Amino acid sequence: MPTSHHTVHVPLGDRAYDILIGKRLLDEAGVILAERFARARIGIVTDENVARAQLPRLLASLRQSGFQPVEIVLSPGESTKSYAHLERTIEALLEARLERGDLVVALGGGVIGDLAGFAASVTRRGMKLVQIPTSLLAQVDSSVGGKTAINSPHGKNLIGAFHQPSLVLADQSTLDTLDERQFAAGYAEVVKYGLIDDEKFYFWLEEHREEIFAGGAARAEAIARSCAAKARFVVADETETGDRALLNLGHTFAHALEKLTGYSDRLLHGEAVSIGMVLAHRFSARLGHAPSQDTGRIENHLRQAGLPTRLTDVPGDIGDTDALLEAIGQDKKVRRGALTFILTRGIGRAFIEHDVDRDTVWQFLERMRTR
Amino acid sequence: MPTSHHTVHVPLGDRAYDILIGKRLLDEAGVILAERFARARIGIVTDENVARAQLPRLLASLRQSGFQPVEIVLSPGESTKSYAHLERTIEALLEARLERGDLVVALGGGVIGDLAGFAASVTRRGMKLVQIPTSLLAQVDSSVGGKTAINSPHGKNLIGAFHQPSLVLADQSTLDTLDERQFAAGYAEVVKYGLIDDEKFYFWLEEHREEIFAGGAARAEAIARSCAAKARFVVADETETGDRALLNLGHTFAHALEKLTGYSDRLLHGEAVSIGMVLAHRFSARLGHAPSQDTGRIENHLRQAGLPTRLTDVPGDIGDTDALLEAIGQDKKVRRGALTFILTRGIGRAFIEHDVDRDTVWQFLERMRTR
The missing domain is CATH 3.40.50.1970 (Rossmann fold)
Structure with a gap:
């Protein structure tokens, strides 16, 4: 055959x-x-x-x-x-x-x-x-x-x-055989590749989202382009001493949320990444790095895909802002107490920022908790 | 200072x-x-x-x-x-x-x-x-x-x-602060480097054995030359896909003996290696690869260093020949049931032999158990 x-x-x-x-x-x-x-x-x-x-x-x-x-x-x-x-x-x-x-x-x-x-x-x-x-x-x-x-x-x-x-x-x-929620969670990582450094792929995804969820040619193409993107980063930096860290866009927030929800079905990894990516964009806008309209656009796209995008979307209690910052502090990307985040200058323009001030993060999270 | x-x-x-x-x-x-x-x-x-x-x-x-x-x-x-x-x-x-x-x-x-x-x-x-x-x-x-x-x-x-x-x-x-038995066990690995591919170092060890045990300049030199030998093999073949395996001279027998004595003080690793090296030389002589007088010379050297050299030196019961062969068969160097051994053509001339016949090993071990 x-x-x-x-x-x-x-x-x-x-x-x-x-x-x-x-x-x-x-x-x-x-x-x-x-x-x-x-x-x-x-x-x-x-x-x-x-x-x-x-x-x-x-x-x-x-x-x-x-x-x-x-x-x-x-x-x-x-x-x-x-x-x-x-x-x-x-x-x-x-x-x-x-x-x-x-x-x-x-x-x-x-x-x-x-x-x-x-x-x-x-x-x-x-x-x-x-x-x-x-x-x-x-x-x-x-x-x-x-x-x-x-x-x-x-x-x-x-x-x-x-x-x-x-x-x-x-x-x-x-x-x-995957249920819709699991599929959507995986889709968050597909969107991530566009957000990091490929705005063309990101716009293509906005256009083909429904077809990708329905199966068919666009789905295969989305998977292949995602694998190619991942492979490109891995080849450039196999053990993540540099740019491979860009693949963690949204993940510092996401890992903290997963920890606070006990790595359970309350919040799937991809769902946490979805919230984390929107937070990374909103935080970048707040710091003056990125245009704020990008955040709305991305949030809209992810919501249409059935994904959560805000801290308030997490079901149940996730503790206070101190607990959230403490959970972020145990991430692998922490260096000497300063915080490392993947930030962005807009869709397709992510960058690594070391030494992000803890207080600034606390202020931002405190605000996000009621938004 | x-x-x-x-x-x-x-x-x-x-x-x-x-x-x-x-x-x-x-x-x-x-x-x-x-x-x-x-x-x-x-x-x-x-x-x-x-x-x-x-x-x-x-x-x-x-x-x-x-x-x-x-x-x-x-x-x-x-x-x-x-x-x-x-x-x-x-x-x-x-x-x-x-x-x-x-x-x-x-x-x-x-x-x-x-x-x-x-x-x-x-x-x-x-x-x-x-x-x-x-x-x-x-x-x-x-x-x-x-x-x-x-x-x-x-x-x-x-x-x-x-x-x-x-x-x-x-x-x-x-x-x-090390006791003599522990020191002797380490010495077996020093001798190994000479046996593998450096007959000059081996002869130097025979000459300086007492000085090495007493401490002093010869001890430091023995350690440095051993480290250099080890480093040479590691650099040539970091993940042991080839010649690094020569460092396992005596170790296939040794690992089996350690397993059968429960990885205990009954037989220290270096003591097992001492027995294993003599067995490797004797087995090589038996197969016609090496002159049999080398075996006696090495055995004598190791005995003078206070090391065991024969299966019968192992205190207590180690089971029958089948048990010994079974234990050898679980070594990491096993491939598809055939046995891999480090054999030798004489002092300083070790080589890797794949596909050693199990029956031949069994016969040899059976004989060694009463020797």
Whole structure:
């Protein structure tokens, strides 16, 4: 059967890899992996929900190509990104006697990708990793670029490694089983790429938003352009010592909100990013960096996509302004007490600002809490 | 006060670092770290025994230079290389709000270096690491080269990362509190460097063994030459895809013996390596690769250093030959069921042999068990 997919190549020297984006990649996975990793054995890491929806297709395809994969099925949800689940995953890979050249296949959303990726990076000091992202968020963001992590009681993603995948298979058909809220959360990260440095992409998204949500050609194009954007930043700065930090637009606020809502369904990561991006634009306007009409335009776009955009949109209590600032202070991007933010000069013109004054942030947040 | 030390530079591009070898480095640590890492904060990871013997000197020196280090003191012994201690160390570093550019200082032997190094590598996806090795084994081997790890119930060092230190301070004076058995165990790794590819160094060791054990100039020279040898292999092959594996001479046998003796004081790592090196030479002679008189010469040298050299030297029961082969089969160097060994053509002429036949190994071990 003829196959058809977009390919985005990530040229990272001896860690280079391809991202394939298509509609039947789960069914073609066996053939694709057999071609690229001829004699490898496979450990699939997934969660119960994804196992129900997608695992049978992947298993059938792999077995048809002669693989006999081991399955490691974890509970769904952010709380799976824990020390305990990391240990369980690593021990299962060792128990199966998988070796350095063998494959850890991460089948699932961002949680599974982050956890399985981290497990692959430290088991036998580094196994090969294949990401098969099944949520929009994972397809356009977390499966690409090699960041892996688990969470600490002190904050999200505070323990992890940079470990590039050897291949990413983004099968759009897995998005059809996603509910609208999850899809919208992933869409926030798509919008982010436009906001950072590509106003043309941003305007294109405004025009094609409905088509992207409905599926079809614009959806595939949005995913491919997002992966290409992510890949560009990763190649320029693999371990985030410089411009890769731009990908954190909205994320300093977002991580704090996720912490204060207990990394729960109260606020999905993409929803927190949506609020965070609007705050970053409004804060930039307040500081005189950006035109204030951009904030309204972006807020409108995200609202039409069904996303929250304000602190007051967060359901339930998130504590006072001090608690919010304290949560921001534990972000990985903190340096010596001064705060680092991704700010912007307008749509497509984000920049990194170190040494943002804490008081200024406090004043801004205090005002936003009632807005 | 004038200082004096050997410096071995490890030229690993943007991960290059120095190994300083001297007699007062613990007391000079504050000045040295202040020069190289001006505004960094410091978390010291050590164990209770080393804390008692060495921590006061290090703390005094750091405080004199204006540092206010956080101390993380763990229980001594191989069982500290566990998931639980890793978690405890990471959480203590996060609790202290140490950031990416801050320093994890590993003060101790191989266990502390491996654990603290692994914690540094995954906390915030990578903190800076300074190794201050206090055992001979750690000074000549584990503190150099970036291998970090904890143990799994499935075997030793099966979970870890490659994370190069930013600096190594090897203070010989810490070896004076070491008991003779620990020192001898470290000496086995010194001998290893000669056996791999430097017969001149090996013969020099035979001549200077007593002086090295007594302390003095030959000891410093032995440490410096060992570090230089280790560095050479690491630079040639940082992540052990090729010749770095030669450093595992004797280690496939050694890891199996350590596993079967429960990673306990029954058999120290260096003692297992001593037995493993003699077995590797004897096995090589058996296969016709090496002259058999080399085996006797090496065995004699190691025995004079107070080291065990035979399976029958291991105190207590180590199970039958099948158990030994099974334990060898779980080593990281296993590929697809065939066994990889470091073999030799004689002193200073080690080589990597893939696909060693399991039956041949079994026959050899069966014979060695009663020898």
